[in-house]
Amino acid sequence: MKTGVPVAVSFVAGLIMVVSFFFNEETTKVGGLSQELLNWLIIVGGFTLLLGVVSITRVNWSGVRQKKEGWIYKVFTLISIFAMALPSLLPESWSPLFGRSAGSIYDWLFVYLQAPMMATMFATLAFYIASAAYRAFRARSAEATLLLITATLVMLWRVPMGEAFLNLFPGDIPAWLNTYIMNGANLAVQRGIIIGAALGASSMSLRIILGIERTYMGKG
Amino acid sequence: MNLTNLRKITPVALAFALGPLCETALAQPPEAIFRLDRLNALITIILFSFFILLYTHWAKQGKPLFLRKIPGLDAVEEAVGRATEMGRPVLFIPGIDELDQIETIAGISILGRVAKITAQYDTPLVVPVRYPLVLAAGQEVVKQAYIEMGKQDAYDEDTVLYVAGEQFAFTANVNGYMMRERPATNIYMGAFFAESLLLAETGNAAGSIQIAGTARPEQLPFFIAACDYTLMGEELFAASAYLSHEPLMLGGLKGQDLIKVLIIVCILIGSILATFGYGETFIEWFNAV
Numbered sequence: 185m186k187t188g189v190p191v192a193v194s195f196v197a198g199l200i201m202v203v204s205f206f207f208n209e210e211t212t213k214v215g216g217l218s219q220e221l222l223n224w225l226i227i228v229g230g231f232t233l234l235l236g237v238v239s240i241t242r243v244n245w246s247g248v249r250q251k252k253e254g255w256i257y258k259v260f261t262l263i264s265i266f267a268m269a270l271p272s273l274l275p276e277s278w279s280p281l282f283g284r285s286a287g288s289i290y291d292w293l294f295v296y297l298q299a300p301m302m303a304t305m306f307a308t309l310a311f312y313i314a315s316a317a318y319r320a321f322r323a324r325s326a327e328a329t330l331l332l333i334t335a336t337l338v339m340l341w342r343v344p345m346g347e348a349f350l351n352l353f354p355g356d357i358p359a360w361l362n363t364y365i366m367n368g369a370n371l372a373v374q375r376g377i378i379i380g381a382a383l384g385a386s387s388m389s390l391r392i393i394l395g396i397e398r399t400y401m402g403k404g
Numbered sequence: 405m406n407l408t409n410l411r412k413i414t415p416v417a418l419a420f421a422l423g424p425l426c427e428t429a430l431a432q433p434p435e436a437i438f439r440l441d442r443l444n445a446l447i448t449i450i451l452f453s454f455f456i457l458l459y460t461h462w463a464k465q466g467k468p469l470f471l472r473k474i475p476g477l478d479a480v481e482e483a484v485g486r487a488t489e490m491g492r493p494v495l496f497i498p499g500i501d502e503l504d505q506i507e508t509i510a511g512i513s514i515l516g517r518v519a520k521i522t523a524q525y526d527t528p529l530v531v532p533v534r535y536p537l538v539l540a541a542g543q544e545v546v547k548q549a550y551i552e553m554g555k556q557d558a559y560d561e562d563t564v565l566y567v568a569g570e571q572f573a574f575t576a577n578v579n580g581y582m583m584r585e586r587p588a589t590n591i592y593m594g595a596f597f598a599e600s601l602l603l604a605e606t607g608n609a610a611g612s613i614q615i616a617g618t619a620r621p622e623q624l625p626f627f628i629a630a631c632d633y634t635l636m637g638e639e640l641f642a643a644s645a646y647l648s649h650e651p652l653m654l655g656g657l658k659g660q661d662l663i664k665v666l667i668i669v670c671i672l673i674g675s676i677l678a679t680f681g682y683g684e685t686f687i688e689w690f691n692a693v
Contacts, residue, residue, distance in 0.1 A: 381638050
């Protein structure tokens with residue numbers, strides 16, 4: 185029962201998605217069934233949000249209670265969750281500070297705290313790229329040296345000073361080389377990976393629909 | 405001509421034959437019931453399903469199937485063993501996308517295998533997730549793994565925990581955890597985006613052994629640069645079958661490989677025809693796909 189029902193649900197849902205793909209959604213109801221299923225997913229997802237709130241509150245509250253290392257950050261997490269959520273849930277008619285419109289507490293916290301913090305995190309990526317590139321481009325072997333030369337050429341071409349430098353070479357050799365690396369070798373490899381991944385995804389979907397693969401339920 | 409050659413050529417011949425059919429199909433009236441412009445996709449699905457079921461049937465009959473080694477997956481048990489020896493946790497991230505993405509499902513499937521190993525060795529496992537649906541699925545999978553290993557008492561409900569719904573809030577939390585707790589092993593399996601390098605580089609700085617797998621080609625270079633092992637594209641989807649060693653699931657992989665051979669043959673024929681200025685029908689058929 186515990187395995188049979190999910191397998192049956194997966195089979196029916198998968199079959200609906202596949203079949204509806206081949207029907208015209210404007211002239212038949214079958215064609216629109218896949219969208220209907222996706223809408224159901226959003227509704228189910230909405231309900232599970234409560235699970236998330238319970239999980240994050242329980243984990244952080246337990247950390248604060250046991251005074252685990254860094255517990256003060258957990259206090260800030262808990263305060264942040266409820267400071268963002270509660271005013272946004274209250275009706276705007278009570279006060280302009282409630283709800284999610286411009287000028288509300290939620291909006292203020294999002295624009296002046298959350299958005300800049302997310303932007304900061306994203307900006308640190310530049311430093312991480314530099315350190316990862318340093319490690320990847322160390323010429324330890326023939327392959328790594330080839331990677332270093334290729335990457336240097338491509339990166340140089342993408343900054344004005346590098347482009348000016350490469351243009352000093354006679355003919356269109358640097359431009360041709362860059363175009364070949366990016367649109368030839370690089371694109372071909374990427375497409376190979378994409379084709380393989382698409383086949384892998386299709387194969388896995390088929391295994392799930394047919395009930396061969398049950399590992400997503402922790403079985404097998 | 406022997407039968408083996410005929411088997412290789414038949415799908416290509418089918419593609420040529422279907423070309424004119426697709427041209428007609430593209431001009432179907434708007435009130436049509438069936439999407440005839442997707443007929444080629446239907447034929448591909450039927451062929452694909454046929455080969456997968458054929459190999460699954462052969463696998464069921466006990467026919468030996470060769471599968472190449474995937475070092476990243478062979479290293480999973482070793483990496484968990486390392487965490488056990490060091491007395492540190494294993495961190496598993498099943499991607500940061502929703503459960504309706506096949507990559508996330510692949511990640512959850514691998515999580516089940518990893519959870520069985522951690523249950524066996526009594527190694528702490530931490531699984532931060534970004535979506536509540538993934539939380540529910542992850543908790544169920546880990547719980548089931550602990551039950552199957554007879555360690556239900558060792559299962560902690562907070563093994564799988566919801567961290568944050570925002571991409572970079574999630575990343576900040578997980579990176580903070582890595583630097584504080586210094587997990588011995590980090591496993592990233594699923595859909596990753598701009599945070600891939602932030603996570604992998606932090607794990608590298610924390611001295612963890614790292615195994616990653618994603619089907620996103622734009623994130624693969626970051627994982628390759630910062631992780632010890634990387635599963636590329638299809639290897640992620642093959643992981644659950646590979647780790648299970650179940651003939652039925654391995655049969656599916658072999659069927660997939662046969663389709664890949666057919667695609668390679670089609671690409672080669674298409675390239676040769678296009679180089680010499682022939683094969684317009686062939687190209688049009690593929691454009692329609």
